[in-house]
Every structure is written in C-alpha cells, then in structure tokens.
Amino acid sequence: MTDAKLSVAISATLLAGLLSVPAMAAEQEPLRLGFLTIKSGALAAGGKQMEDGLRLFLKERNNMIGGRKVELFVGDTAGQPAITKTKAQELVEKNKVHVMIGPLAAFEALAIDDYIRASEIPTIAPSAAAEDLTQRKSNPWFVRAVGTSAQANHPFGEYAARELKYKRIAIIADDFAFGHETAAGFQRSFEENGGKIVQKLWSPLNVADYGTYIGQIKPNVDAVFAAFAGGNGIKFIKQYNEFGLKGKIPLLGAMTTVDEGILKSMGDEAVGVLSAGWYSAATDNPNNKRFVAGINQDYKQDPGYYSIGAYGAALMLEEAVKAVKGKFEDKAAFMAALRKVSVPTDPRGNINLDALGNPVMDVYIRKVERVNGKLVNKVIKTYPAVTQFWTYSRKDFLASPVYSRDYPPATNLEK
Amino acid sequence: MNFWLIQSLNSLALGGVLFTLAAGFSLIFGLMRVANLSHGAYFMLGAYVGLSVLDQGWGFGWAIIAAGVTVAVFGAVVERLVLRRLAGNSLAQVLATLGIAFIIADGSLWIWGGDPRSVSAPEFLSGGMELFGATFPKYRLAVVVISMLVAIGLWLLLDKTRLGVMIRASVDDMQMARAIGIPASRLFTIVFCLGAALAGIGGVIAAPILSVYPGLDADMLPLALVVVILGGLGSLAGAFIGSFLIGFIYTFGQVLVPDLAYIILFLPMVIILAARPRGLFGRISA
Numbered sequence: 001m002t003d004a005k006l007s008v009a010i011s012a013t014l015l016a017g018l019l020s021v022p023a024m025a026a027e028q029e030p031l032r033l034g035f036l037t038i039k040s041g042a043l044a045a046g047g048k049q050m051e052d053g054l055r056l057f058l059k060e061r062n063n064m065i066g067g068r069k070v071e072l073f074v075g076d077t078a079g080q081p082a083i084t085k086t087k088a089q090e091l092v093e094k095n096k097v098h099v100m101i102g103p104l105a106a107f108e109a110l111a112i113d114d115y116i117r118a119s120e121i122p123t124i125a126p127s128a129a130a131e132d133l134t135q136r137k138s139n140p141w142f143v144r145a146v147g148t149s150a151q152a153n154h155p156f157g158e159y160a161a162r163e164l165k166y167k168r169i170a171i172i173a174d175d176f177a178f179g180h181e182t183a184a185g186f187q188r189s190f191e192e193n194g195g196k197i198v199q200k201l202w203s204p205l206n207v208a209d210y211g212t213y214i215g216q217i218k219p220n221v222d223a224v225f226a227a228f229a230g231g232n233g234i235k236f237i238k239q240y241n242e243f244g245l246k247g248k249i250p251l252l253g254a255m256t257t258v259d260e261g262i263l264k265s266m267g268d269e270a271v272g273v274l275s276a277g278w279y280s281a282a283t284d285n286p287n288n289k290r291f292v293a294g295i296n297q298d299y300k301q302d303p304g305y306y307s308i309g310a311y312g313a314a315l316m317l318e319e320a321v322k323a324v325k326g327k328f329e330d331k332a333a334f335m336a337a338l339r340k341v342s343v344p345t346d347p348r349g350n351i352n353l354d355a356l357g358n359p360v361m362d363v364y365i366r367k368v369e370r371v372n373g374k375l376v377n378k379v380i381k382t383y384p385a386v387t388q389f390w391t392y393s394r395k396d397f398l399a400s401p402v403y404s405r406d407y408p409p410a411t412n413l414e415k
Numbered sequence: 416m417n418f419w420l421i422q423s424l425n426s427l428a429l430g431g432v433l434f435t436l437a438a439g440f441s442l443i444f445g446l447m448r449v450a451n452l453s454h455g456a457y458f459m460l461g462a463y464v465g466l467s468v469l470d471q472g473w474g475f476g477w478a479i480i481a482a483g484v485t486v487a488v489f490g491a492v493v494e495r496l497v498l499r500r501l502a503g504n505s506l507a508q509v510l511a512t513l514g515i516a517f518i519i520a521d522g523s524l525w526i527w528g529g530d531p532r533s534v535s536a537p538e539f540l541s542g543g544m545e546l547f548g549a550t551f552p553k554y555r556l557a558v559v560v561i562s563m564l565v566a567i568g569l570w571l572l573l574d575k576t577r578l579g580v581m582i583r584a585s586v587d588d589m590q591m592a593r594a595i596g597i598p599a600s601r602l603f604t605i606v607f608c609l610g611a612a613l614a615g616i617g618g619v620i621a622a623p624i625l626s627v628y629p630g631l632d633a634d635m636l637p638l639a640l641v642v643v644i645l646g647g648l649g650s651l652a653g654a655f656i657g658s659f660l661i662g663f664i665y666t667f668g669q670v671l672v673p674d675l676a677y678i679i680l681f682l683p684m685v686i687i688l689a690a691r692p693r694g695l696f697g698r699i700s701a
Contacts, residue, residue, distance in 0.1 A: 042630030044529030211425040231531025244550025
C-alpha cells in the first residue's frame with residue numbers, strides 16, 4: 001500500500017468514525033444496572049438465587065426497563081466486606097452504572113454505606129435485612145426490597161400468643177445480628193401478648209452440631225422458635241427430629257429457617273413447621289404463579305427469600321423508571337421517585353415504601369406441607385400491610401435501642 | 416442425669432468425627448512435616464463424593480468406599496505432582512496445600528452447586544432410640560462405634576505391620592530410617608493417600624450429622640488443628656485422645672459457659688501451647 005493510498009484509507013476511517021458518532025448519540029444510552037451478588041464461598045447459594053430472580057425479570061422484559069435497554073454488570077463480592085467495597089467502586093467508577101441492586105448480606109451493605117452516600121448512587125437492597133439500614137441509620141440513596149429482620153416476626157409473636165395460645169417458648173437463633181433481631185422482634189410481641197420467653201440459646205453461626213443445643217431445650221415449653229439463616233435450618237430441623245422432639249414440642253421458624261431455597265433439601269422432618277414471612281412460593285395470585293412458573297422452568301426449583309428479593313428490587317426499579325418517564329439520568333428526581341415507589345404487581349402482593357425506604361407489605365403465616373411430593377410453605381393466615389414498626393409508633397420505636405441479643409431484655413428466663 | 420448422658424454421647428459422637436479427620440492430619444504431619452491445610456477440603460470432597468454416590472441410589476457402604484478411594488487418588492496426585500516438587504521447602508508445601516484447598520472448594524461449588532445438602536443416615540440407623548427415658552439419634556452411636564473401629568484398624572496397621580514399623584521409624588528419625596533402607600519416598604505417598612482417604616471417609620461419616628455445604632472445609636480445618644495441637648503431632652494416640660477431649664470440651668463448654676462458645680476450643684490449645692508445646696502425646700515439637 002502506498003503512502004497516498006494509506007492516508008486515504010485512514011481519512012476514510014476517521015471520517016466514518018466521525019459520522020457515526022451523532023448516529024449513536026441519537027440512540028439513547030442503555031440503563032447500566034450494577035448487581036452485587038455472591039458467587040463463591042458459603043453464601044453462594046443465596047447469591048445464585050438472587051441472580052436467578054433478576055435474570056428472570058430481565059428475560060420477561062426482553063432486557064428493557066421502562067422503554068430503556070438494560071446493560072447488566074455483575075460484581076461477585078465473595079461475601080467479603082472489603083471486596084464488596086471494591087466491586088461497588090468498580091461498578092460505579094469503571095462501568096458507570098446508574099443504579100445498583102445488591103449486596104446480599106447486611107455486613108456487606110454496611111461496608112458500602114458510606115460509599116453509597118458519597119457517590120450518590122441509587123441502591124436497592126434485595127436481601128439485607130439489618131434493622132438500622134432503614135431505621136436509625138437510614139441512607140437517602142438506599143431503599144430496601146425486603147423487610148427488616150423483625151418485620152415478619154412481630155406479627156408472628158402475636159400469632160403464637162393469641163391464636164396458637166402458647167404461653168412458654170424457648171428461642172434458639174444464630175448468634176449474629178440477623179438472629180438477634182429476628183428473635184427480639186418475636187420475643188417483644190409474644191411477651192406483650194401474654195407469652196413468656198423462658199429460654200434463649202445462641203448458637204454460633206458456623207456451629208458444627210446442634211445436638212449440644214437441642215439437648216438443652218427445656219422439655220416443658222409449649223414451642224421452640226428457631227431463627228436460622230443460610231443452610232443452618234436444614235441441620236437444625238433434621239437433628240430436632242432425630243433427638244425425638246418433633247411431635248413433642250411444636251417448632252416455629254423464622255422466614256429463612258424454612259425458606260424455599262433450602263426446603264428442597266429437607267425431608268418429612270420439616271412438615272408442620274410454622275413460620276412467618278413476606279413471601280411464600282405457594283402464595284395464590286396470578287403474579288406469583290407467573291413468577292414461580294418462570295423460576296421453575298429456568299432454574300428447576302421454587303423461588304424463595306433471595307429470588308423474590310432480587311425480582312422485587314427489579315420491579316421497584318421498573319416502577320421508578322416509569323415514574324420519571326425513562327429519564328433516570330436525573331439522579332435526584334429518580335431517587336425521589338424510587339423512595340415513593342409503589343409496586344402493584346409484585347408476586348408478594350402490593351408493595352409500598354415507607355418514609356425510610358422500607359417496604360410495607362403483607363406478612364404470611366406459613367406452614368410446611370407436602371403437596372404433590374414437594375415441600376411448600378402453605379399460607380394459613382395473612383397480616384395485611386405490615387410495616388417495619390408493626391403497631392408501635394415510629395417515633396418511640398426509633399428512640400429505643402436497636403434490637404440486639406439483650407434488647408428488649410428477656411425478663412422471664414428460667415434457670 | 417439425662418442431661419449428662421445426652422451431652423456425653425454428643426461429645427463422643429463429635430469426638431469420633433474429629434478423630435477420622437485428625438488422624439490423617441497427624442500422620443501426614445508426623446511423617447512429612449507438612450501441615451496439610453487442604454485436609455478440611457479433603458473432608459468436604461469426601462462428603463460430596465459420598466453424596467453423589469448416595470444420590471445414585473447406592474448404599475452408605477459404597478459411599479464410604481467411593482469417597483475414600485477418590486480422595487486417596489486425589490491425594491496421591493497432589494503428593495506426587497505438587498508436594499514432591501517442593502520437597503525440602505515446608506513453607507512452600509504448606510502454601511501449596513492451602514492453594515489446593517481453595518481449588519477444591521471452588522471446584523466443589525462448581526460441580527455440586529452452593530446449596531447446602533442434607534444427607535440421610537442408612538435406613539436402619541435413622542431416627543432416635545430411647546436411652547433411659549431420653550431420645551438419642553442412633554446414627555450418632557454408630558459414629559462412635561465406627562470411629563473406634565477406625566482407631567483400632569489404624570493402631571493395628573501402625574503397631575503390628577511392617578509398613579507401620581517403617582512409618583513409625585520414619586516419624587521418629589527420618590535420616591536414620593533412610594540410612595537403613597526404608598523407602599521413604601514411597602512411604603510419603605502411601606501415608607499421604609492414607610491420610611487423605613481417612614479425611615474423605617470422615618466426610619461421609621459426618622455428613623448425616625453436619626450436612627454438606629460450601630464452607631464445610633473451612634469449618635473443619637481449625638478443629639483438626641486444635642485436636643492435633645492438643646494431642647500432639649505425629650501420634651495416633653494423641654489424635655485419639657485429643658479428638659475425644661475436644662469433643663467433650665466443645666460440647667460441655669457450649670452448654671455450661673455459653674458466653675465462651677467461640678473461644679472454648681482455643682483456650683485449651685493456648686494453655687497446651689504455653690505449657691507443653693509438643694502436645695499431650697507429641698513425639699515431635701511443632
């Protein structure tokens with residue numbers, strides 16, 4: 001190629017490049033969606049289920065949200081706070097995402113709380129349930145698609161006292177913030193309705209064996225409330241049965257103790273366990289039927305806590321994008337819309353956000369049953385439109401200390 | 416009364432599980448002076464292999480055999496292709512075993528997925544049995560018996576066979592053992608295989624109690640370390656006593672002083688390290 005020919009070729013290329021720029025600008029840029037999940041380590045199962053929920057949503061929408069194309073960027077936090085921060089920075093600064101869905105765990109959300117405030121990136125949490133994220137430390141750029149740890153357990157405590165007529169209950173829970181808050185919410189409303197928590201056992205999150213703890217449960221309680229996260233519910237319920245307590249002392253669980261994500265790994269020992277949550281794959285409404293069918297078809301399992309969290313987060317995002325007519329680039333207006341979002345088509349039922357960015361939603365009392373060979377959480381009662389503050393005044397609630405191992409104090413413990 | 420009985424049986428069952436895990440770890444360290452940080456991963460790999468065999472509808476015995484053989488073969492490959500090349504450089508060997516642990520962990524996640532899996536005990540051992548008015552899972556009693564059998568088998572192997580004599584001689588004085596013609600190189604492979612197989616078998620035996628999940632490896636490795644530090648490295652008796660001692664300390668510690676549940680395991684270890692660094696029955700100092 002001679003020099004002359006070469007320069008012509010270069011000019012032509014440059015010209016073509018120049019000409020193509022306005023053409024591209026005319027087409028709207030896509031909504032860049034950052035998704036923080038966990039793909040490795042002990043929490044990978046939940047991370048996978050979250051991704052399933054989000055991917056199903058994008059597939060249903062043909063990769064469009066509110067008339068804008070979506071470009072998805074996935075960051076694997078490995079369940080480590082430090083990596084979560086790095087991945088969040090990568091999504092925001094390198095991939096220039098407009099909005100983030102994630103992360104999975106509360107400690108991850110806390111690790112990037114400052115960064116979310118500083119970078120003013122609208123964030124929807126699809127799973128982290130720590131109370132203070134939408135209470136005493138609520139973040140203007142952060143909303144939640146799931147409830148707080150105690151949200152479903154306030155009504156459950158009342159249910160146990162009033163409808164099940166239990167008087168004395170022993171609590172066993174994972175010894176970390178989620179377990180503490182879950183147990184505290186249950187204890188508070190149960191005791192306010194006349195019940196007594198006579199025993200509280202805290203097992204380390206990675207305890208090798210529950211035999212030690214099950215051997216301590218007082219034989220004269222009316223029921224045991226077990227609040228576990230991750231796969232611990234599988235181990236506990238199995239051993240509860242092996243030690244002969246199933247059938248003798250009824251077992252109550254938190255939403256995650258018998259979540260659909262782990263229910264599939266359980267056997268008949270789980271049948272009859274009562275729990276409270278804002279979702280059940282067995283909820284009878286058209287939106288849920290479509291959602292469950294989609295997850296069943298693509299991922300060969302029932303959706304649970306994590307899948308509905310991510311799917312619900314995407315629905316909130318969609319409603320907010322629609323509310324600003326697709327102009328999510330105006331961050332302040334978009335965030336304002338997101339904080340006021342209302343989702344009528346969520347598989348869980350109607351979802352509205354309170355002033356602190358936490359959903360107000362129905363809470364279901366669920367009972368594990370075997371239906372067509374499969375374990376499901378059958379809904380036996382619905383508490384409509386439950387807020388994170390239950391029946392308490394928001395002001396008093398926020399003025400009290402956050403739920404913990406020792407708050408509210410357990411005054412009825414028996415030695 | 417019931418309380419002490421149930422918790423004592425729990426301690427024995429936990430001790431039994433720990434023994435199958437720690438015996439191999441101790442043997443490998445005794446002979447090769449390598450702290451095999453992939454030992455927890457072998458345990459988990461064995462549990463997963465056993466799970467797959469059970470999923471195919473084969474019996475529990477087959478699951479144990481398949482896990483033992485698979486993990487032993489894996490161990491042989493690791494010893495021959497990785498550790499052998501780093502001979503003489505213990506730090507590099509230890510780091511290599513750590514790397515292998517990560518590879519097994521991620522590989523397992525890839526093959527078996529992240530969902531925790533529950534494993535059923537064999538039919539005739541499932542459920543509980545009545546003991547003085549309390550119910551105790553039959554399977555746990557079986558674990559105690561199995562671990563005793565494993566201990567007896569290992570003791571016979573080490574004490575009554577030519578191979579055992581060679582292993583003990585090499586643990587005590589490697590240079591002298593080589594000088595009198597003991598094939599140390601082959602011994603390394605055999606012991607590493609044996610240790611790995613024990614861990615794999617331990618994984619299957621423990622699976623009905625612990626269930627199988629990503630992170631099982633990291634949960635178990637520290638327990639193996641604590642046991643061998645307490646019992647003494649390179650000693651079968653040490654691993655045996657250490658396992659059951661830890662079983663009791665862990666179980667009763669969690670019950671009687673629940674606030675110390677996290678450190679109850681490490682307190683005795685710290686005391687032993689300070690007062691008797693070789694461990695209770697140690698033949699060599701760490």
